[in-house]
Amino acid sequence: MTPRRSGVSWTQTFLHIQGRGAADCHTYPDRTPILEIPTGSSVVKIVLPATWVDDAVRVFARELAEQAHAFALEVERLHHTQQADRREEAA
Structure with missing residues (x-):
């Protein structure tokens, strides 16, 4: 970036x-x-x-939560893909 x-x-x-x-x-x-x-x-x-929590702080907190969720989903996807690849290599 x-x-x-x-x-x-x-x-x-x-x-x-x-x-x-x-x-x-x-x-x-x-x-x-x-x-x-x-x-x-x-x-x-x-x-x-x-x-003090104004609307900008609230919006930031929500965006942080949404991006952390997207990060977790991507980590789960990569983990699943890598585990599947390892099973294929072992077979």
Whole structure:
């Protein structure tokens, strides 16, 4: 993916999971949740404005959930394909 140049600073971070990752959603009664993705000695935390949820934050959270679901479906598809290939090679 090539980032678009818009005159704004940008960065990319890659978190290699290699089967040892986790995903945790920490919820609190009086502030927004924190999504934490730890793996090995690294951790990524997705943090929203602490106490205010406007429509843009809600839309982002929904999009994050939808893309995480699409990611999971693709991982399942690849796993199934690779398992089938291994069975064929063993036969």
